[in-house]
Amino acid sequence: MPIDPTAVGNSGGPQDRSWTSKDCLLYSLGVGAGIDELNFSTEKNQEVLPTFAVIIGGGGVPFNKIGSFNPAMLVHGEQAIEVYRPIPAEGTLRSTGRVAAIWDKGEGKAAVVVMESESVNAETNEPLFKTTMSAFLRGEGGFGGERGPSAPKTNVPDRAPDHVVSYDTRPDQALTYRLSGDRNPLHSDPEFAKMAGFDRPILHGLCTYGFTGRALLHAICDGQVDRFKSMSVRFSKPVMPGDTLTISMWIDGNEAAFQTRTQNDVVVIDHGKFTFA
């Protein structure tokens, strides 16, 4: 059975998930928050990085309703979060998901599946955040669906950025990051990575997402998590553990466009859009 475009609108969940203060600390270390961000990396006056939403959120998405595909051909294409309030350092949430869109990029090309998930605090029912992810299912195009919208080549204005922040990742960055949950051996096992066509294990896209989120939080929101409202990206190229990530930001009112590049000037996150208070 190929991809079924009529699955759009199907929902899943509710799915509950609990997390602890330690989970938040481990995530913070995984995305590079260290001794200069002790409110995120230790339990003293602990706060939670807004991008931690991608770890505990996303539940209830009904992948089982979109037809069959080869999970090894799935590529994480885009990721967005909308954060309604600061994430508590521990708690339980309840997530419901839905298939937001399915696009057909053509025979021999990809099917694109857009999944949304809304999470509320399971104890108080307060909305916490929404996560949206686009999965590229390589080779699954050609099922007779619509092509979907095309994005402009870039969303970055033709002027110097307002903020530029650089962070080094470490050669063992993926080993720490993966303990937050994504144990895909593509990010840790050299043999597996070679079979997948890479010289060595690549960094998790969502790890780059976390580094980029820290840059936005500190450069634009002065580190105040309640000012961090939403962040959407397209993953454009793989990052290698040990790469230096440079995040450039262009402010426009309460929005910012941003891009993340490596030390080789390769754009690894594109179409970045950030909103803040």
Added chain:
Amino acid sequence: MPIDPTAVGNSGGPQDRSWTSKDCLLYSLGVGAGIDELNFSTEKNQEVLPTFAVIIGGGGVPFNKIGSFNPAMLVHGEQAIEVYRPIPAEGTLRSTGRVAAIWDKGEGKAAVVVMESESVNAETNEPLFKTTMSAFLRGEGGFGGERGPSAPKTNVPDRAPDHVVSYDTRPDQALTYRLSGDRNPLHSDPEFAKMAGFDRPILHGLCTYGFTGRALLHAICDGQVDRFKSMSVRFSKPVMPGDTLTISMWIDGNEAAFQTRTQNDVVVIDHGKFTFA
């Protein structure tokens, strides 16, 4: 009530403790095992660093039977492990402890309490390892006990070492290491560290112990955990996160003397004694 030297021989426990594969991986990252030691830092063909014994072992020691003391004045003076078989990547152990010795270093000086703990696999009853720790209780001397043995100034022979291994620690090393259990703010909170008389948070002695154990394992045992038999040390000076640790080893049959120094040539682990097969 001061320290009670008649507490020697008192026992405690049994105390059970379970651990998971993830606990072992987090510990490995905390003591610097990264992409060159994937059998310790990922779950593929996972093995466990022998020094992980200090994390899951030590249970059942009857600190409540030695009299009263100020825990803030406790300094970890010495640590030893004897490892009877490779530690499984997950399991449950059962520990029993005893007060092995109490020494009196004199009025205004320290009481030294030596605690031993034996751990067996709770499912099979097989002996796993023994841990021995000496705690210096500063200011608790003068209770009328024996002074105890004096160690020679050093156990290192007057010749060039047989092996020298250097590892960098990271500025955020203690933040990762502490997630293995020891959340003492001396290792993370700059204000707390200042009150304790340090410029900034210091590294856990047992983190330095873990780095040193990795050096012994790789240089002497070719990375084979079943050849790692015992490792005892004295902690002589604090280590700062970010320091480079250089471990020098002098082989004598199936034993080795070792020392760990920082980049400033300060000896931070002395009286190191290692046995191997």
